[in-house]
Structures are given as structure tokens and as C-alpha cells.
Amino acid sequence: MVAQKLHGVALFSKARRPSGAGIYPFRMILSKVWGRRRANVTGAHHVSETVVTEPMTNPDQIGWIGVGKMGNPMATRLIEAGHRLIICDPVAENRASLVARGAEVCAAAGDVAARCGLVFITIPNDAVLAGLIDDSADAGGFAAQIGAGSVVVEMSTVSPHLSERVARTLARRGVAYLRCPISGSTTLARAGKLTALASGDLAAWEAAAPLLDLLAVRKFYLGPGEEARYMKLVLNTLVGATSSILGEALVLGERGGLTPAQMMEVITESAVASPLIAYKKDMIAQMDFSPAFSVTQMIKDFTLITEAGRDKQVPMFVANMILQQYTAASNAGYSEQDFFSLFDWMRGAGGLADPV
Structure with missing residues (x-):
């Protein structure tokens, strides 16, 4: 399948959101997504350890890790559309404007992971992302706390090699992972006119698409792996x-x-x-x-x-x-x-x- 075909098939239009509410019921989408996964497992001969057997317990809560130069204006747009966010960022200045708009702050990324069914990540570099996905028992961080059935949308510019490692780690946790780097300036981010380049778990794409619609005017689903990174x-x-x-x-x-x-x-x-x-x-x-x-x-x-x-x-x-x-x-x-x-x-x- 080519990007344009998937772009046309997978996207949710603005017209499908409830009028006036500004909030798309992605609980319904996620229920269908994970229900479809469980149905697929039922008919399979072998069940791998990465299969999601239970839906997430908090699918309506959105988290955002990293609300700096690009993350802040994007998170702001979700709040202004009526979504309630839990955020995590070590810099108080980055958090301040979002807190003023009603965002809740978690001191640790692991707390966001434990509480949210869909988590956006916008961080500065590979080193920060590598720290997030350390799922060792003593790390107690993001990857160790995130629940099976959750969706992670990673929007930073990071190496394909590290992104592959993120995918393997999250798969072990039963988490759907969407690589979704964005293209555009802070001005375009504030206006919701970014370009979103997505690849990875199609279930994650379907769950995130209504929210991405608030952030980007052009959205492309490019394939099941690291295509968006490249x-x-x-x-x-x-x-x-x-x-x-x-x-x-x-x-x-x-x-x-x-x-x-x-x-x-x-x-x-x-x-x-x-x-x-x-x-x-x-x-x-x-x-x-x-x-x-x-x-x-x-x-x-x-x-x-x-x-x-x-x-x-x-x-x-x-x-x-x-x-x-x-x-x-x-x-x-x-x-x-x-x-x-x-x-x-x-x-x-x-x-x-x-x-x-």
C-alpha cells in the first residue's frame, strides 16, 4: 500500500467529531482496535507474549511527555479543543502555560504512563528517549509503568535504530507504537498546520488520527515500521x-x-x-x-x-x-x-x- 492510499483510508475527518464538543471519543476507537486484536488472537494457532489480552483501564486520559519548543504549542491545541492533559517536563517554564490552561503535572514520566491510555512524546534527542524506554525492573520509568493496551505516539526526530528498539520494548509491554515525527515550525505548530509523518502500528494510527487532525493539515501513513523516521x-x-x-x-x-x-x-x-x-x-x-x-x-x-x-x-x-x-x-x-x-x-x- 502506498502512503496516499493509506492517507485517504485511515484518516478521520473533522466532520466525524461530535459537533460543538471538540473532543473525539477515542475510547470508542480504542475499544474497537483492541477488540479486533483479541478477536484475531482467538482464531490464531499460536499466541505470542506481545499479544494484548486486556484493554487499557484508562483509555480516555491523554498524556504528553516533553512540552518544550514544539510540544508546548501542540499540547496547547489539544487543551484548547477540550481535551484534558497530564504532562511531564523537567523545565517549569515549559509547563507553566499548560498548567494555566488546566493541565495536570506529573513529576515522573512513569506516572504519566501509569495513568494515561494515549501518550504523546516530544523530546529533544535520542538520549532522552533511550532513558524513557528503559523497562528494567529497577528503572521504574515510563516503559516499566505503561500498561498493556496503551498507545504511544512518538513525534520527535530520532534515529531509526533507536526507534526500532522502542518498538521492541513497547511490544513486550503490549503497547501500540506509532512513529509520528512532525515537520514544520513553531508558528505552524501554534496554527495546527504541521505535517505528520506516521508509520508503525495501524491500530495506534487509527486511535491517534482524530487528535493528529488538531495538529496537522497534512498526515501520511507510510508503513508498518520505521518508514516515517526515514x-x-x-x-x-x-x-x-x-x-x-x-x-x-x-x-x-x-x-x-x-x-x-x-x-x-x-x-x-x-x-x-x-x-x-x-x-x-x-x-x-x-x-x-x-x-x-x-x-x-x-x-x-x-x-x-x-x-x-x-x-x-x-x-x-x-x-x-x-x-x-x-x-x-x-x-x-x-x-x-x-x-x-x-x-x-x-x-x-x-x-x-x-x-x-
Whole structure:
């Protein structure tokens, strides 16, 4: 099955939500999902240890782990739609606005897991996710506390290799796991206009789809495994490369007497225009690189990209070079600037002082 077909079949439309309530009854969906699983088991010859034999006891409670730069605006949208959230984040500043809107706070991710039937995760990196899924008896954390029949929707940009380990761990617990990295900025997150790239357990996709509808205007189900993780890396490769090649081109033009504003005006009306370049037009024209997505974050993503290339034995000549560019820019003081500040770093390498 292709993504577009599944996209059309699996999505729940807004029209199917109860009018006025803003809350989709995903208890009903989950009951059907797990009931279907139990029915499938009944007719099987062998029952594996990963089979869910009982439905979750608290299917209506939604949890959210990690409410930082992207998680906060997404969680806010669910609360504003009428959903009650239990959240966990170590940074009080991240939690404050959600608590003001009625969210309940748990100090530990394991407490969220124990109380919630559907849990969203938005965390910064592989290391944090690896800690969450330590299900050893003495860990007492998220994976050790989550109940059979629960649904986990992991929305971060993490390595496919780690995501596979998450899948195995959650399967042992009888938990449905949806890989669902999102593409878009904090501005798009606040507006509910992200792109959701999903793969994994189809039951989890069906359960989460009505809630994802509040967060994303484009949703793709790409397959049963790590397809969504690779799709996110594909997109981020192209996004990060855009800043690199555009920066070189702009430095050349500036050395030839053009201003950044002049060039961006022409580029955004040309055959090479794109939504990304249009979005960054004013940033470059004004040389204001306040971060929507930082150089540090891009280094993290390109590290994942190049590592995935090595794992799959794919030569990543350009991606490795771009990673070196972002690393050099970070070392030169651009680490917390927007990743399109690569242009400003390249200006220095090109012998330019302040913008013309």
C-alpha cells in the first residue's frame, strides 16, 4: 500500500467529531482496535507474549511527555479543543502555560504512563528517549509503568535504530507504537498546520488520527515500521541543504554588488522558489536570524542523517559536507542562531563585512 492510499483510508475527518464538543471519543476507537486484536488472537494457532489480552483501564486520559519548543504549542491545541492533559517536563517554564490552561503535572514520566491510555512524546534527542524506554525492573520509568493496551505516539526526530528498539520494548509491554515525527515550525505548530509523518502500528494510527487532525493539515501513513523516521530524515536533508546552497549563492551575488534583499525578491519569484525559501525571505533580507530552528538542532539532525547513511551503506557526500559547515558555524558563534544564519557565516568566509 502506498502512503496516499493509506492517507485517504485511515484518516478521520473533522466532520466525524461530535459537533460543538471538540473532543473525539477515542475510547470508542480504542475499544474497537483492541477488540479486533483479541478477536484475531482467538482464531490464531499460536499466541505470542506481545499479544494484548486486556484493554487499557484508562483509555480516555491523554498524556504528553516533553512540552518544550514544539510540544508546548501542540499540547496547547489539544487543551484548547477540550481535551484534558497530564504532562511531564523537567523545565517549569515549559509547563507553566499548560498548567494555566488546566493541565495536570506529573513529576515522573512513569506516572504519566501509569495513568494515561494515549501518550504523546516530544523530546529533544535520542538520549532522552533511550532513558524513557528503559523497562528494567529497577528503572521504574515510563516503559516499566505503561500498561498493556496503551498507545504511544512518538513525534520527535530520532534515529531509526533507536526507534526500532522502542518498538521492541513497547511490544513486550503490549503497547501500540506509532512513529509520528512532525515537520514544520513553531508558528505552524501554534496554527495546527504541521505535517505528520506516521508509520508503525495501524491500530495506534487509527486511535491517534482524530487528535493528529488538531495538529496537522497534512498526515501520511507510510508503513508498518520505521518508514516515517526515514521520511523525516529525507525532508531534513533537503531543508538543511537548502540553507547551505542558498548561502553560497547569496555570497556570490553580494560580492557581485547585489543586496540580500534584492536577491531574495528575485529568488522567491523564480523557478527555484519554495515555501521554505519564501518563509525565510524576510529573515535573510533583514539579516535577523532569531531562531525558528537553530544551528545546534540542525547539527543533531545531520548527525542522525549521516549515521543512517552509514547504517544503510548509502554514500552521503553532500550531507557530510553540510554537517561540517553547520559545525564550523556553531564553533564560530552561530550555535543558537537560526540555521539559515549559515549564510552570515559564509559571508565571513567570503571576505564580506556587514551586509551591503
